Structure formats: C-alpha cells, structure tokens
Amino acid sequence: MSEYIDIINHWVLLNQNHAWWVIFLIAFVESMVILGILVPGLPFMLMLGGLIATQVLNPWLVIFWCVVGAVVGDGLSFWIGQRYKYHVLQLWPLNKHPEWVTQGEDFFTRWGGVSILIGRFFGPLRATVPVLAGILGMHRVKFTLWNILSAMIWAPAYLAPGFALGWLADQSEQAAWIAITIVIIGIISYWLWGRFKRVNNKDNATP
Secondary structure (H helix, E strand, O other): OHHHHHHHHHHHHHOHHHOHHHHHHHHHHHHOOOHHHHOOOHHHHHHHHHHHHOOOOOHHHHHHHHHHHHHHHHHHHHHHHHHHHHHHHHOOOHHHOHHHHHHHHHHHHHHOHHHHHHHOOOHHHHHHHHHHHHHOOOOHHHHHHHHHHHHHHHHHHHHHHHHHHHHHHOOOHHHHHHHHHHHHHHHHHHHHHHHHHHHHHHHHHOO
16 A cells, blocks of 8 residues: 555655646545545645645645545445435445445434544445435435535544645645644544544433
8 A cells, every 4th residue: 555655645745736646636535435444544634744844735735636536436336225215225335335335324223414424534434324315315414514514624634644744845835824723623523533532421320
C-alpha cells in the first residue's frame, strides 16, 4: 500500500493543477459500497492532509473535491440499493460477512439519517448504511441532505491527522489558521459522536 501512496503523492507533486480528479477518486472510493471495504481510503486521506500542510495543495480545493467525491460515492451506493435491493448484498465481500449487513440494517433502522453521518467514520457501516438506506426506502431528499452534511464533516476530520503531521514539519501562519479550523471541526465531530453514544447507552439501559 505504501508504494501506491508514494506513486500518487509523487504524481500530485508534479501535476498539482490536475490533482482534483485524484482527490475526487480517493473520496469516492472510500465512500462507495464494496470499494470502500476493498480499498482503504484513510492512508490516502492522510497523504492529502500532509500535502495541504506543506502548501502543495490548496486546502479548500482538497476539502471541496473530497466532499464531492464522498457525496457521489454515497449517492451512487444509495441508488444501487434502490435499484437492486438485497441482491447487491450477495456480492463479495459482503456475502462473507452477513454480520456487517445485520449491524448496518439495525443501525439504520434505529437512527435513520443520523446513521449516515456516524457511519462515515466506521468501517463496515460506511460501506453498508448508504446502500441499506436505498434498500429500505429512505426518501431521496432526506438522504441527500444527510449525505451532504456528513461529507462536509467527514472530509476535514479525515484530513486533519495528515495535516497535523505535515504542519509539524512545515509550520507557517497560514497552516496555523487552517489547523485551528480543522481542530474546531474535529471537536464538533467528537462532540456529536459523544452525544450519540450517551443517547445510545441511555436507550440500552432503559428496560
């Protein structure tokens, strides 16, 4: 995996003006049903965060195309769920891990739109919740709103660790302001997750 990251990193350094489609693909694959399981996107997001910190890439450009890629990936997964229903869940590797589907279905049934936001940050949920939203008949407009909101939170949060590492190696005033922005978004994301866990634990404790 590291050699592929190095290849893409080198290509972006040489082709900064055309890097948008690579950024889009990284976020798209990370969010797409099945592909998001087979191709781990986090290492590539760390790479992009580092390229922001070293001022190779414009931060707002990266965030924009990450959001677009994530929205398209989840949106296509939702459409596949609407179109092919449970047949898509018989494909490998989902058919080898029925517990992923069961957990995703239970999670979506219980939390609805919030599951799309939380699911972006957790492995199998990220790959199953959007397609299950389509299978189970979530309204397209409602899904789209949650899809966009979750992508806008997910992109900066996933870029933040790589940015932090790169920033330590190449500090600047601009990097400091971007770091503050990303940290604030990270704190908000952490607060949302903590609130979700408290509500979940409270519900589980209710007889």
